Amino acid sequence: MMTTSPDNALAWLGIAEGTAYLRTRELSPVQWTEALLERIQGSGGAIDAFLHLDADGALARARAAEREIARGHDLGPLHGVPCAIKDIFETADMPTTAHSRLLMNHRPGRDAAAVSRMRAAGAVLLGKTATHEFAHGGPSVDLPWPPARNPWNLAHFSGGSSSGSGAALAAGLVPAALGTDTGGSIRIPASLCGVTGLKPTYGRVSRAGVFALSPSLDTAGPMARSARDCALMLQAIAGHDAADPASAAVAVPDYSAALVGHLKGIRVGVIRHFFETELRANPEAVAALDNAIAALRDCxxxxxxxxxxxxxxxSDVRVLIQEAEAFAIFHAALCERADSFGQDFLGRVLPGCLVPAFAQTQAHRKRRLLTAHMRAAFEQVDAMVTIGPGPAPRFDAPESHGFLYGLWSDKPNLLAPFSVSGFPTLSVCTGFASNGLPTSMQIVTRPWDEATALRIGDAFQGLTDWHRRHPLDPAGSIDPVQLAEPAPAEPLDQSMISWIDACLSHAQLALTDSQRALVYQAAPRVKRMIARLGTLEDRAVEPAAIFRLD
Structure with a gap:
């Protein structure tokens, strides 16, 4: 049951508007922080967006920002602005659990590079937001913390793995949050929660101090309620960092200067085959996208x-690279403490032991070709748009299998093309379905051209008001999250079982019967995925993972 939200203007202030009030002294950082802390501890408790709330530390940081601003020491547009951090980033003064039982009491004693840059910009850190275990998988009910709920309907999925960040933004608990995106983990919650999220170019934002999942794909980026606010956040966190091997020494432009309010001269390509022939998207989401495209034309x-x-x-390339790398990273823990992981994480990562070296290398080679093909397509356009995820499924609905059990899948994934290419991608809300849940659009641009993606998103949001709508506050009793049951496993012949058992033995995994069953369930799909890779006739095609010596 939902009730009308109280008139709480501070809950819905964005970064740009809030900063203006802070500079004219119409609002103080302490007032803003106190209001949001009260909201998080009140109606926000039903959302389960935060794993750790540092109320005392946040108020101390807000008081410090207030004193600095009063002295004329202005650190920029984030100075005095309350922000949240996905609990996959290390923080010196707060726990970093990665939403995993393995790290329940982990205090790293240092900040991730992006967190350091947020602090240097004067942001007031409120706490750590919920994620999926090690920023992977779907919502789980077998971990110490419940999954974050979708503020638009608490029975529905908030997306992931930056689930708490997306939910906190949509619920008016915070105006800005850090997220990460390996296979869609900024874009999915932004889409399902009706907020704005940017996956920057791979290498644009340092991942130093972020728990790795798949280093070839892992990306950190901003989440907010508008493209304009994402631009302000990206300005603070972008830039080269020698501590991150993937970090690129590429100049950082003035992102806000690119937000000129129109799209004259911008060529936008629409990728329709993704959602019209390869994957049948929700008709209401398609209609909302068509309206959004018309708005871009009007701009x-x-x-x-x-x-x-x-x-x-x-999709195949992304999964094979991601899960082979994740399995390697977590191999020791899987051998020693598999029972400490949630079932959803195990069901995604354990089958990584089935991916042979030749398939991993072939996936990296194919990634190079796919990225080159996408880059060539940008000779015709300045940006591309396609549909994003949404509306959000119920936690207990069969369609949620696409999120909960669909990683090793024979179905294509809307997020994968831009994870594989590493190109910047902005997710924005395009409207709402008849059930009241958000729909979305992905805006993709050339490498290092986040400015154009933000310009398009900002122009669209200047012409529409979807990003300004917000859900009602939760009220009444709330049922515990119940997840859908997994689809039945495919029957396996003895040769398949023998192959799986040999892979598990070679990986030195001593699993329970239920854990082995997770690998058995994924195995036929792994086989088909590897087969779909095919062969590359040109032996000169190098893997995308080739590195450059300094």
């Missing part, structure tokens, strides 16, 4: 169709 953009490689090719 001055030239709209044209564009075709990329099949989405399934990107």
């Amino acid at each position: 001055g953009a030239h709209i044209t169709p564009i075709t990329l490689a099949p989405m399934m090719a990107y």
